[in-house]
Amino acid sequence: MVPSYDHAFSALLCVEDNSCILGFDDGNGDNDEDEEHTRCCVSQRKRCDFYGDYLTGFPLQSDECVAFLVERESAHMPREDYAERLRSGSLDLSIRRDAIDWMLKVHAHYNLGPLSAYLSVNYLDRFLSTYELPEGKAWMTQLLSVACISLAAKMEETDVPLCLDLQVGEAKYVFEARTIRRMELLVLSTLKWRMQAVTPFSFIDFFLNKFSGGSVPTKAAICRSMELILSTIRGSDLLEFRPSETAAAITVLLLEQTQTMDVEKAVSSCIQVSKVA
Numbered sequence: 001m002v003p004s005y006d007h008a009f010s011a012l013l014c015v016e017d018n019s020c021i022l023g024f025d026d027g028n029g030d031n032d033e034d035e036e037h038t039r040c041c042v043s044q045r046k047r048c049d050f051y052g053d054y055l056t057g058f059p060l061q062s063d064e065c066v067a068f069l070v071e072r073e074s075a076h077m078p079r080e081d082y083a084e085r086l087r088s089g090s091l092d093l094s095i096r097r098d099a100i101d102w103m104l105k106v107h108a109h110y111n112l113g114p115l116s117a118y119l120s121v122n123y124l125d126r127f128l129s130t131y132e133l134p135e136g137k138a139w140m141t142q143l144l145s146v147a148c149i150s151l152a153a154k155m156e157e158t159d160v161p162l163c164l165d166l167q168v169g170e171a172k173y174v175f176e177a178r179t180i181r182r183m184e185l186l187v188l189s190t191l192k193w194r195m196q197a198v199t200p201f202s203f204i205d206f207f208l209n210k211f212s213g214g215s216v217p218t219k220a221a222i223c224r225s226m227e228l229i230l231s232t233i234r235g236s237d238l239l240e241f242r243p244s245e246t247a248a249a250i251t252v253l254l255l256e257q258t259q260t261m262d263v264e265k266a267v268s269s270c271i272q273v274s275k276v277a
Contacts, residue, residue, distance in 0.1 A: 060205060060206060060209050060216075061205070061206050066202075066203060066206050066244075069198050069202050069203070069244070070242075070244050072198055073198040073202075073242050073243050073244060074242065075194055075198075076122065076126070076194055076197035076198045076199075076243075077126070077239075077242065077243075078125045078126050078128070078129035078130075078239060079129040079130060080240075081129075082125065082128070082129035082239060083236055083237070083239040083240045085129075086236045086239070087236070091128065093236065095128075095133070095141050096124070096125070096128065096236070097234070098141070099124055099141055099142075099144070099145045100121055100124070100233065100234055101234075102142070102145055102170075102171070103117070103120050103121065103124070103145050103148065103149050104117060105168075105170075106149055106166055106168055107120070107149070109168050110153075110161055110166075112152075112153060112156075112157060113156055113157065114201070114226050114229070114230050115152075115156050115199065115201055116149075116152045116153050116155070116156045116157055117152075117230060117233070118199050118200075118201065118229065118230065118233060119151075119152035119155060119156060119195075119197060119199070120145075120148040120149045120151075120152035120153075121148075121233045122197050122199065123148040123151055123152060123187060123191060123195075123197075124144065124145065124148045125239065126190075126191050127144065127148070127187055127190050127191065128144075130190055131186075131190050138172070138173075139172075139173045142171065142172060142173050143173070143175055143179065143180065143183050144183060144187070146163065146166055146167060146175065146180055146183070147180055147183040147184045147186075147187050148187065149166050150163045150166055150180060150184060151184055151187060151188070151195060153166075155195055155196065162177075163177050163180040163181070164176075164177055164180075198243055198244075199229075199243050200229045200243045200244075200246045200247035200250065201226065201229060201247075202243065202244075202247070203243065203244050203247035203248070204217075204222065204225045204226070204229070204247050204250070204251065205217045205222060207247055207248055207251035208221055208222070208225065208251055208254075208255070211248075211251050211252065211255055212255060221254060224254055225247075225250055225251065225254055228250045228253065228254065229246070229247070229250060232246065232250075
């Protein structure tokens with residue numbers, strides 16, 4: 001019989017704050033900034049249809065919108081010392097690796113979109129950088145993984161599997177729906193309800209346009225960029241870099257493979273991000 005962990009952690013109960021569920025409310029009281037943030041995030045969500053024509057019907061993001069996303073991206077990153085703690089061993093790197101491997105199997109099983117995959121890892125890293133999991137509780141790591149997948153799917157997918165059905169891919173433990181929901185609330189509270197994360201996907205088409213001299217990004221370039229972004233999420237070395245920096249580096253790498261370009265000139269022409277080596 002599968003054990004129930006419903007009462008294992010009283011902290012799995014938290015207060016819901018619906019006003020900032022999408023991360024639009026940072027508590028600064030600036031309505032103009034909040035409206036601009038909302039506009040940019042809605043635009044970003046509309047542009048994240050990775051199954052159809054990525055750019056059809058939607059213009060490239062403006063410089064102002066991208067600059068706004070750059071200002072906000074640090075709020076959607078793990079703590080600054082997270083990567084170093086993973087390298088030094090103060091945080092168990094194998095926990096992160098095993099959790100990501102299992103989550104990606106679930107994503108593949110349900111053919112979820114690439115942004116859902118990226119977001120689930122983003123939620124995992126941000127949570128682990130802030131919340132200390134109890135030692136010797138392997139079930140807690142899997143419960144966290146299920147919650148992160150569920151939340152990411154709810155944010156980005158139109159057809160979301162039931163949380164009970166997400167427990168595939170040789171799951172060692174099976175949790176009740178109410179247990180998963182409590183873990184979701186703990187993740188939401190720990191991440192301060194900032195779930196509409198700024199990711200490298202937010203910048204790819206903008207940088208492809210900027211770095212190629214104003215050419216409209218092709219669907220092939222977008223798809224290849226997405227593949228490169230997803231190839232980075234297992235490694236911990238890039239956790240110190242901001243999403244805009246990761247996107248810029250991937251764009252340069254892709255364009256160097258497909259066309260002749262002056263990297264120094266391309267990067268220096270883009271004022272939104274710092275130079276990426």
